[in-house]
Amino acid sequence: MRRSTILALAATATASLVLSGCGGSSGGSSDGKQQVAVADVNSRPLSDIKQGGTLRIAIEQWIEQYNSNTADGAQGDASEITADVEPVLFRTDEHGVPQLDPDYLVSAQVTSTSPQVVTYQLNPKARWSDGTQLSWRDFQAQWKALNGSNSAYQAADTSGYDQISGVAQGANAQQVKVTFSSPYADWQRLFTPLFPAAAYSTPQEFNNGWTQKIPITAGAFRISQYDKTDQTLTLTPDPKWWGTKPKLNSLVYRAMAQTAITDAFLNGEIDEAQAEDPDDYRRLVKDKDAQIDTGSRWDEVHVTINGAHGPLKDVRVRQAIGEAINRQATADAFGSGLPYKVNLLGNHFFMPNQQGYQDNAGVYGKFDPTAAGKLLDEAGWKDNGAGKPRTKGGQKLEVGYLLSAGSPQTTVDTAQLIQQMLGQVGIKVDIQKVPDNDFFDKYVNLGNFDLVSFRNTDSMYPSTLVSTYQQPQGKNLFQNFGSVGSPQIDALLKQAAGTTDKTKAEALYNQADKLIWQAGNSVELFQRPQVDAVRKGLANYGASGLVNFTDYAKVGWVK
Template sequence: MNITKKSPAIIAILATAALAASACSSSKSGGSAAGAGSTATSAGGKAIPVATSNDINAKDVSSLKQGGTLTMAIDQYSSQWNNMTNNGNELDTARVMSTMMPQLFHFDASGAAIVNKDYLVSADETTTGGKQVVTYKINPKAKWSDGTPISYKDFVATYKGEIGATQGFDVASSTGYDQMESVERGADDQTVVVTYKTPFSDWKSMFTQFNGAGLFPASQVSTADGWNKAYLNAIPVTAGPFKLDKMDPTTKTVTVVKDPAWWGDKPVLDKIVFRAIDDTAAQADAYNNHELDVFEVGPSAANFSKVKDAANSTLHYAGGPDWRHITMNTQAPALKDKVVRQAIYQAVNRQQIADVDLKNLGTWKPTILNNRFFVNNQTGYQDNLGNLTYNVDAANKALDAAGWVKGSDGIRAKDGVKLDLKWVESQGIKVTSNEAQMVKADLQKIGINITETPVNGDDYFDKYINVGQYDITAFAYAGNPFPVSSGAPQIQSVDDPKNIHNNPRLDKAPEVDAALTKALQDTDPTQAIADANEADKLATQQASLIPLYQRPQIWATKSTLANFGSFGFQDYDWTKVGFTS
């Protein structure tokens, strides 16, 4: 299972903790951009794929067979389809919605943004009166499925929703939107003028989503009630190459079909079926039984072994902006003390976790990640671990000095608080359960106990992680081409109700917030990278979010499937996905 969350922020991937990688004969695409993406090599000499390459069996659309149905698994049958809400901020939700909703920019293999002419004629940044101003000119052919032209009204409604947490709008992250001063009509209804109070370097991440939907119709989301409920168990209005055909909660499938009203290049496929299967082993079996056309392998040697030799199948490898981590709830009584969190950081053998999670996955070499913004193969990556290296003795000494005393059961306690932590996980996810056992063994060495607590996969985020009903857990984040603005919400303070995307729920990190503010306002990319790394160093010391490793993208697909696989830093273009025969 690969449940994942997102917004302007990173998405959270719950279950399997790794994307896919490819090993066979699929084609590589994506040229190299100057300075974008280096090779990350680990101790064994094998390299993580460079950030400027991906593996999607790229083919010209003219060579593909017209029509057909693509069937793929999702990990859960979502209830909330507004990606910008807390409970809708999940990877599979975003994947489904990306077939039907506006994508203002496409992103190439290096993560560079390119205006999507289906929705925008242009998007230009200028400085007016000392302020950053972005002007969007909307393609006049662009319309919502109810026939309403996409206009400035939709941008205004999305903006007001994103900054409306205190007015009852359920918002996963307001990063970037909270730096806007105004969103207004320009020369006509298809011209939008956005003025920023302070510069925002990642302005191209606004009103669009990497692999999702970031612009919703004003007719549906202008009020808090509409924002929160219009897309609850429904997808009423869309604007993409596909439209909703049916949602079936009994079979847990969502089917989208080619939209005849679509004004852009016509999709190759007639239909895409998303089928919820919350166990990755069952997904692998379904793929081998030809019930699925694609399978996201994840960091599972068992699943990799199941599909690596499948007939008429190709494995695809890429290294994208996705990473696995351990999150601690800083509001839990046992984890309020930073000394405890730092001791856990030092006591967990992360290399062992990476080695176990990623063993026997083809050429991918397990490499520890020591950054919350940049993955190992990405421009800007640097090791920010500092003094929190793996050191069980140091962890024990720090806990002793802080007054955490071991009881007769070997578990430390202080002032009536016992270091007995509830590890919440989605049931049936072997990777997460294995991690729990490794972390439990590691923490026993420093007098901390872990109790594994499996929960229903559909409830994992909505009823546990998002509302702070856990002590410690592990899942993955699916990133996007905007590492600074997407990474910020995970480590920002949560005094402000807008910042509910911060799963560790850290409420007192003013120095981190100040560093993030500077990074988000840097218009010079080099300086933004430097400031983001400074923020990350401070976040390391807060020790609430422990990176494990860059999550390999490994997908198995039918060998005849083209323009789909392991995308790396590139987004989906659903109009180009199809079969060669």
């Protein structure tokens, strides 16, 4: 699973783990669709799992940047792979509740509230692959790289770290005292994964030291082979690992287009495939070696609007796009061939099955082509009649819609549906397909698009989304790739992230969400249901709900 990441709609198959709670889909709705489960895995004790075997997983592209705290490395596959081999201090369970990992931490708790101080006691057995113990210096290096004080560090997200005033050694090098300048509720999401000071202490190391390689590890697995020609990455158990010995002999990631994943699963080449696409589902559900798992993942599908250039700089045009899109039609189209309910989404921070959710779309997410037309009139775009783009000063109202070339048919269908909807109000949309490997690196991350659709996933801590909606600083877009924000939104997000009262924090995030809808930052479409085909016999692996990172040491094949 991925933590606070962005995924192309042509995204990779998803790996996940739940050690408690297992069951099939239950419940239903008025249209006969089933509700997906909270979590659905083949949960087994380690004694039921045989020693050995390989797990093969598809990823969407070859990884160029493994530092998941940079914009390029925040891409989902890179984040997941890095977390496989680096310390994950807290893993969330299927309900999104953080659980301390004893392989890395003896304890971690708030030891003072004024100011807020969190004291970590590291497991003395925990060591980096260069032989040094994990220590307070690793925390200090990561804080300095991510607190935003030095723009030379190309950090994707400074939230949380920018509220830390100091990181110091406690009673010994394995005790860390982190002091906050203002209260921060989601402190358990910080320093996960933890990165080594030996490869993180300078901008050069941070920005370039993790390009096409992971220099230092500290996990149950290590990377034993990078094969760019074969587009495979092989992880094997680290013999120096101090925790429970992994059951698998190897974990192999293979880069491939989304359109190839179903065939690869059916041909026995990989062991998990997403089955949310109706065509894929119909094929995968018939496979005698497949188990269909469902879960309620933090997974949203949206359209990002680039307000940095062209006609989309005008908030009225952006708002018109929101009112011209029939969001319910996109959800219905996506789920038309699935037996599971697809939930319409009216919030940028919370899922419909998550505490804090309320529908904030209002008029800016209500399908109203007449209102959209009035906004375009006010913006000076002349209506030239049905089927013709509007014009202003001799220019046509024309925008591009960026797609990854390997997108599945449902994604193409969504783009074409939106193309038709916007065309009806006089906005001409050109669908632009780009190579899978360039989609993020050369387009999305650089703000090189007009409209684009991708997924934000696994943001169980709402503060992880601050960088998605905060105003860019110079060339650093953070993860607000469309550059649409405001001082008011920034202030509310900062206040929410610093509010330790959960109910009050949720109210602040919802206030910010209303302004995000109004600003035309993006149009939320629907919560993507988690439907996975998993190879039968695979244990502790499947659709895991709100789990953030898989513990692959516990994954394996049933005896």
